[in-house]
Amino acid sequence: MNQPSKNSSSGQSSDSGAGSGNGAGASHRTGRAPAGLPAITVDARAVEARAARFTRRSIKNEAKRAALAAAMSMVDLTTLEGMDTPGKVERLCRKALQPGLDPRLPRVAAVCVYPTFVAHARQVLEGSDVRVAAVATAFPSGQSFLDVRLDETRRTVDAGAHEIDMVIDRGAFLAGDHARVFDEIAATKEACGAAHLKVILETGELSTYDNVRTASDLAMRAGADFIKTSTGKIAPASTMPVCLVMAEAIRDHYRATGVQVGLKAAGGIRTSKQAWHYLVLIKETLGDAWLTPDWFRIGASSLVNDLLLQWERLDTGRYQSAVYFSND
Amino acid sequence: MSDFEVKEITPAAPTSVDGDARAARRREARTLLFGDLWEYAPAPESTAVVKVRERYEHFIGGRFVGGGEPMAVHNPATAEQISEIPAAGPDVVDRAVNAARAAFGPWSARPASERAKVLYHIGRMLQERARELAVLETLDNGKPIAETRDVDLPLAAAHFLYYAGWADKLDYAFPGVSPSPLGVAAQVIPWNFPLLMAAWKIAPALACGNTVVLKPAETTPLSASVLAEICAEAGVPDGVVNIVHGDGDTGRALVSHPGIDKVAFTGSTEVGRQIQRTLAGTDVRLTLELGGKGANIVFEDAALDQAVEGIVNGIWFNQGQVCCAGSRLLVQESVAETVLDKLRDRLATLRVGDPLDKNTDVGAINSAAQLERIADYVRIGQAEGAQMHQLACDLPDKGWFFAPTIFTHVAQSHRIAQEEIFGPVLAVQTFRTPDEAVELANNTPYGLSAGVWSDKGSKVFEMTRRLRAGIVWGNTFNQFDPASPFGGYKESGFGREGGRHGLLPYLRLR
Numbered sequence: 001m002n003q004p005s006k007n008s009s010s011g012q013s014s015d016s017g018a019g020s021g022n023g024a025g026a027s028h029r030t031g032r033a034p035a036g037l038p039a040i041t042v043d044a045r046a047v048e049a050r051a052a053r054f055t056r057r058s059i060k061n062e063a064k065r066a067a068l069a070a071a072m073s074m075v076d077l078t079t080l081e082g083m084d085t086p087g088k089v090e091r092l093c094r095k096a097l098q099p100g101l102d103p104r105l106p107r108v109a110a111v112c113v114y115p116t117f118v119a120h121a122r123q124v125l126e127g128s129d130v131r132v133a134a135v136a137t138a139f140p141s142g143q144s145f146l147d148v149r150l151d152e153t154r155r156t157v158d159a160g161a162h163e164i165d166m167v168i169d170r171g172a173f174l175a176g177d178h179a180r181v182f183d184e185i186a187a188t189k190e191a192c193g194a195a196h197l198k199v200i201l202e203t204g205e206l207s208t209y210d211n212v213r214t215a216s217d218l219a220m221r222a223g224a225d226f227i228k229t230s231t232g233k234i235a236p237a238s239t240m241p242v243c244l245v246m247a248e249a250i251r252d253h254y255r256a257t258g259v260q261v262g263l264k265a266a267g268g269i270r271t272s273k274q275a276w277h278y279l280v281l282i283k284e285t286l287g288d289a290w291l292t293p294d295w296f297r298i299g300a301s302s303l304v305n306d307l308l309l310q311w312e313r314l315d316t317g318r319y320q321s322a323v324y325f326s327n328d
Numbered sequence: 329m330s331d332f333e334v335k336e337i338t339p340a341a342p343t344s345v346d347g348d349a350r351a352a353r354r355r356e357a358r359t360l361l362f363g364d365l366w367e368y369a370p371a372p373e374s375t376a377v378v379k380v381r382e383r384y385e386h387f388i389g390g391r392f393v394g395g396g397e398p399m400a401v402h403n404p405a406t407a408e409q410i411s412e413i414p415a416a417g418p419d420v421v422d423r424a425v426n427a428a429r430a431a432f433g434p435w436s437a438r439p440a441s442e443r444a445k446v447l448y449h450i451g452r453m454l455q456e457r458a459r460e461l462a463v464l465e466t467l468d469n470g471k472p473i474a475e476t477r478d479v480d481l482p483l484a485a486a487h488f489l490y491y492a493g494w495a496d497k498l499d500y501a502f503p504g505v506s507p508s509p510l511g512v513a514a515q516v517i518p519w520n521f522p523l524l525m526a527a528w529k530i531a532p533a534l535a536c537g538n539t540v541v542l543k544p545a546e547t548t549p550l551s552a553s554v555l556a557e558i559c560a561e562a563g564v565p566d567g568v569v570n571i572v573h574g575d576g577d578t579g580r581a582l583v584s585h586p587g588i589d590k591v592a593f594t595g596s597t598e599v600g601r602q603i604q605r606t607l608a609g610t611d612v613r614l615t616l617e618l619g620g621k622g623a624n625i626v627f628e629d630a631a632l633d634q635a636v637e638g639i640v641n642g643i644w645f646n647q648g649q650v651c652c653a654g655s656r657l658l659v660q661e662s663v664a665e666t667v668l669d670k671l672r673d674r675l676a677t678l679r680v681g682d683p684l685d686k687n688t689d690v691g692a693i694n695s696a697a698q699l700e701r702i703a704d705y706v707r708i709g710q711a712e713g714a715q716m717h718q719l720a721c722d723l724p725d726k727g728w729f730f731a732p733t734i735f736t737h738v739a740q741s742h743r744i745a746q747e748e749i750f751g752p753v754l755a756v757q758t759f760r761t762p763d764e765a766v767e768l769a770n771n772t773p774y775g776l777s778a779g780v781w782s783d784k785g786s787k788v789f790e791m792t793r794r795l796r797a798g799i800v801w802g803n804t805f806n807q808f809d810p811a812s813p814f815g816g817y818k819e820s821g822f823g824r825e826g827g828r829h830g831l832l833p834y835l836r837l838r
Contacts, residue, residue, distance in 0.1 A: 041783045043803050046634035056474065058371035058686035066366055248633045251360065255669065258358050279366065284677045288365035 040217065040252075042209035042245050051240035054280040061314075064276070068311050070291065071275035072099060073106040075307075076133055076264065076299045079113060080140075080232065089117040093124035095328040100308040108304065109293040110163060114139075115156040122160040133163035133198070137188060140202070140231035142167035146184060153191040163196040164188070165264075167231060168215065170205045178218055185222035198226035198264055198297075203242045204234040212242055216249035220261050228264035232299065237267020240277060247285040260289065266299025272310040275303060362676040371686040373473045377460045380467060384413050384549055386420060386573055387556035389427035390566025395420040396574065399546055404470030404692035405683050405727040413549045415574040418581045421541070424570040425587040428512040428539040431567030436509045436537035440496035447495060447535060449562035450555075451488030454481065454527075457558065461551055465523055466683045468550040470692030470728070471646050473684050483808055484527035487826075490810035491531035494831060498536065501828055505837040509537030510613060511589030513834065514582045516603075517552075518595045519545035519694050520649040520750075526552050528814075528825050529592055530559075530569060536834035538590070539568045543582055545595075546575040547695050580606075588612060592833065594651070597748075597774075597819050615823025615833045617651065617815055619748040620776030623769035624654030624805060625791065627762075628663045630781035634803070636670045638779060639754070642805040644678060644690055644732050648752040649698070651820075652777035654805050656745060658765050661758040668736065668756065672717060678732055680721050690752060692727050699728040702751030709735045709744040714755070740771060748774070762787065766794045775817030779805040798824070 059067055077096045079088060089111075096108045110131035113121055121132045136153045138144035153164055166188045172180045189197050199219040203212050219227050227246055230237035243265050250261050263286075265278055275298060282290050290296050305325045312320050384401075385392040396414035403410045416424070435443075454461065462476035471480075498507045513533045517525035522544055533540045544552040552571050559569045572578060576599070583591045584606050590613040593603050597618040607614050624642045626635045642654025659667050683691030693699040710716055714735040723729040730752055738745050738755040745755045759765040769778055778797040780788050788802040798816040801807060808814070813829035815821060823833045 041629075041631045043631035043634040043783070046631065046637055046804060050634070050637050056478070056686075057368065059368065060371045061369040063367065063369035070366065251673075254360075255358050283366055284362070287360040288363045289361055291365050 039210070040213050040249075042213050044209050044241075047209055047244055048241045051244045051281070054240060054244075054284065055277045057277075057280045059276050059280070064310070065314050067276040067279050068272060068307050068314070069104070069106055070279060071272065071298060072304065072307050073109060074293045074296055074298050075108040075304060076110045076112045076266070076297050077108045077304060078111070078232065078266075078299050078301050080135060084114060084117060086117065086120050089113055089121055090124050091328040093121050093130070095304070095326065096130050097125070097128055099304050100311065100325070102311065105308075105311065109297055112165065112299060115152060115159065115161070118156055118159040118161045131162040132160060133165055134159075134161040135165045135167075135200075135231070136161075137164075137166040139165070139167055140233040142169045143171065146187065149184075150187055150191045153188055154193075157191070157193055157195045161195055163198060164192050165198045165200055165228060167200045167202060168219065170202055173206065173211070173215060178214065181215070182218050182222045185219055185224060189223035196225040197223065198228045198262075199224040200228045200231055200266075201246075202231055202234055203229050203238075204236045209241065209245050212245045213249055216246045217253070220249065220253045220259075224261060226262035226264050226297070228266055228297075228299070230267040230299075232267035235268075238265040238269060238299075240281060243278060243281055244285060247281060250290075251286055260295065262295040262297065263290070264297040264299055269298055269300050270302050270306060272303075272306050275307065360673055360676075362673070368679075368687050370682075372682065372684045373463055373466075373686055375463055375467070375684065378463045378467070380410050380464065380550070382411060384411060384553040384573070386414065386416055386424065387553065387569070387571040388420070388424045388567075389431075389570070390560060392556075393420075399573070399575070401468065401547070401549060402695070403467050403727075404694050405467075405724070407696070407727050410467060411550065413546070413573040415546070416543075416572040416578045416581070421572055421578060421581040421585060422587075424541045424572045425512060425514075425582075425585045427567040428541050428570050429587050431565055432509075432511055432539045435539055435565055435568045438537075440498065440537075443534060443537065444492045444495035446563045447488050447492035447531060450558055450564070451485045451492060453558045453562055454485040454488065454555075457554070458482070458485070461523060461554060463684070464554060465551045466691070468548050469519065469522060470683050470694050472688040472691040474686055474688065475646060475691075479808075480521060480524045483810070484524045487524075487527040487531045487810045491535040491830075494532075494828070495535040498831065498835070501831055502835075502837055507536070507831075507835040507837055510834060510836055511538060512587060513538045513540045513590040513592060514585065514588040515540055515542045515592045516579045516582065516595065517542065517544055518651075519548040520646060520651070522548035523551035523555060525594055526555055529594075530555075532825070532830045533592075533834050534564070534568065536831055538834050539570075541570045541572060541582060541588070543572050543574060543579055546573065549573045583607070590614070590834065592823075593617070597821075600821060613833065615815075615825070616821035617823070617825065618776075618819060618821040619750075619774055620651045620653065620816065620820050621656055621746065621748050621772050621774045622652055622654045622777035622779070622797070623656045623658050623772075623795075624779040625759075625765050625769060625781065626657065626659045626663070626667055627765075627780075627782040627784075627787065628660040629783050629787075630663075631783055631803070632663060632667055632670060635781040636667065636674050638781060638801075638803070638805040639667075639671055640674055640678075642779060643754040644752050645806050647690055647693055647730070649694060649750050650806065652799060652806065652814075653750075654777070654779050655749060655754060656769075657754055657756045658759050658768055659756065660765075661760055664756075664758045668734075671734065675717075675719050675732055675734065678719055678721075680719065680729060680731060681724055690732055693730050693751065694728070696728055698750065699730060702730050702749060702753060705744055705747070705749045705751070706733060706753060709738075709742065709753070709755070712742045712744065714738045714742060714744060740768060746772060762791065766791065770794075770796045773819040776815075776820035777801070
């Protein structure tokens with residue numbers, strides 16, 4: 001493995017100026033897609049109709065119980081607020097380790113925090129297998145100098161993050177400079193070293209399914225371990241049709257290269273029902289190999305308590321009051 | 329830039345830094361596993377909403393009446409008898425036609441707004457009783473409850489509501505001429521969409537001021553009987569809608585009855601021919617909606633994942649028992665492998681089984697006879713040398729089920745490419761150019777439906793112009809709307825149902 005040297009970050013920082021900050025623009029090609037990357041189109045109406053069909057699957061009894069447990073195990077429990085504090089992050093980590101009191105319930109997959117809280121989260125989660133994910137690369141806009149973003153990535157990994165959630169430069173993408181987006185993802189992947197890279201496309205800003213598809217293909221070819229819908233800061237965040245387009249891109253990539261890439265749906269998933277709609281989508285598009293926390297994640301916070309609520313209902317037949325579930 | 333160099337893009341082989349790790353993840357077989365890691369629990373729709381009667385009768389002159397030898401009605405999902413109907417002989421048909429004749433005068437003389445009101449009422453009652461009728465239709469026909477619930481019932485109601493809107497606007501439908509009703513319409517419908525076909529037939533006929541005698545298929549008579557009940561409750565005067573049960577003999581007696589003014593038939597091309605012979609030389613009007621061998625044409629510039637959905641919807645919707653099914657897939661050779669890989673993956677996710685389960689995608693074949701016919705064609709396809717791929721699934725022990733099937737390496741000379749199978753069997757052919765696609769698509773005695781898949785709008789419109797089919801879908805398939813006319817070219821029949829065009833077969837224009 002070709003770990004980037006420690007020096008490279010400082011070397012780049014010192015080089016950061018208005019001209020070079022976003023990379024060597026002159027050497028970038030511009031255009032619809034990088035050479036050899038066929039622009040795969042998506043029919044909007046048809047993809048929405050297909051996505052709607054997943055929501056009409058009837059999930060009952062044991063299938064529901066399995067879905068609730070699976071969804072819980074796939075959650076990236078997230079706090080990304082300006083008012084985050086070590087205390088808040090610690091509470092989030094405790095919740096991640098023990099979302100509910102029922103011992104049959106799994107813990108969540110990961111916590112997702114800002115880079116400055118990574119070390120603290122690692123400390124709290126010491127000894128558990130809950131991963132620590134951090135949003136790097138000038139989250140959520142990505143509008144900073146490339147060397148700053150790469151430096152942030154390296155320092156976040158050094159602080160102990162298992163997973164880096166980067167944002168793509170939507171400005172560059174929408175300006176048609178796909179090559180730059182590709183290079184930046186590849187560079188961030190390099191900066192990640194052993195850490196897993198999730199590439200946030202921010203589909204709400206990409207606007208069209210065609211763009212989502214192109215960005216997915218770009219990100220996977222540039223080395224993404226996961227592609228992720230949204231930052232959660234932009235509406236709409238994750239939607240079923242968008243996730244379907246991304247899942248189809250992942251499937252095609254796997255077929256073409258044999259490389260399995262994960263999917264993370266983030267933002268707007270608040271109810272258990274939504275969660276199992278996504279599981280249906282994964283089950284029927286990518287198959288069983290993706291139905292694990294290693295390959296599918298749900299970025300959420302309030303979802304956890306709804307999963308608990310539904311879990312309780314399966315046991316008792318009744319909906320419990322919200323006061324019975326911890327708010328952390 | 330110091331040590332970070334912007335690299336030239338090398339597609340497909342990313343300059344990955346952890347190539348070894350990636351290689352380890354690479355699997356030999358790049359197949360997707362659609363297994364049972366997370367299995368859906370059974371989700372059967374309750375049958376408590378409907379009470380299937382032991383016996384359903386004819387509906388003549390506003391009353392349910394018997395008459396004729398009993399015929400058994402089966403649930404295709406279990407092959408068990410669930411009810412019975414009497415088979416109407418010539419005497420019963422005669423009574424029904426006479427009742428319709430007697431009711432014609434007063435009904436056609438009613439203010440058009442009154443006819444509209446009645447049709448609206450039927451549409452609304454169908455919506456109110458949708459759940460009951462959906463379950464009944466699934467029990468009777470074998471199609472999945474998800475389809476009766478989401479397609480048959482909403483569309484049946486929509487047809488009544490749509491033609492209710494036309495009833496008092498007929499004077500504006502065809503400017504410059506004045507419309508009047510024909511009289512008594514004899515309507516014979518098939519078993520693949522029992523209630524929906526009844527709605528397609530009855531709604532425009534009544535809107536135009538005609539009265540009807542409708543014969544449902546003998547394997548699917550139940551929902552039409554409930555529709556008769558609804559008509560009576562909705563205020564349709566006695567004799568305006570009459571329903572006679574029975575098989576082909578009853579149908580023959582009906583269409584050859586001297587008291588009718590119009591025949592509307594939906595069914596096989598063979599029977600359509602017989603009817604046309606029967607009516608030759610008479611002044612009875614005729615519309616036929618017959619078989620098809622629809623070509624679903626996928627170009628290399630199509631949105632392929634969505635095209636695959638369209639292929640699935642084209643051939644496995646209603647177990648392929650659809651006259652306008654996309655039973656031939658014409659795929660451009662350059663993307664044939666990709667499309668077939670995707671199609672096989674998608675096929676693997678189809679759920680075949682209990683039609684009452686809300687998660688069932690493919691239900692039961694309507695009758696033992698139809699099942700046998702489908703099996704015959706599959707044997708023919710194999711004997712002709714086409715390559716078969718079938719969904720590996722456990723079919724239920726009882727009932728009439730057939731696994732969704734794809735034939736590749738099919739040539740135009742094969743029977744499975746030429747003849748209507750009316751089942752979940754897809755014949756795949758490839759083409760090289762748009763011209764060749766048109767030639768293949770049109771090289772059939774049928775001309776009911778076609779689909780064109782391309783992201784290039786001009787290509788879709790050009791193909792639409794050149795295809796000899798009554799319905800051409802662009803980047804979709806098997807979509808129906810009451811406002812859109814439906815009908816065929818060549819041996820797929822003549823006349824249009826639906827839309828403003830759908831009024832014409834029921835009107836005399838002067």
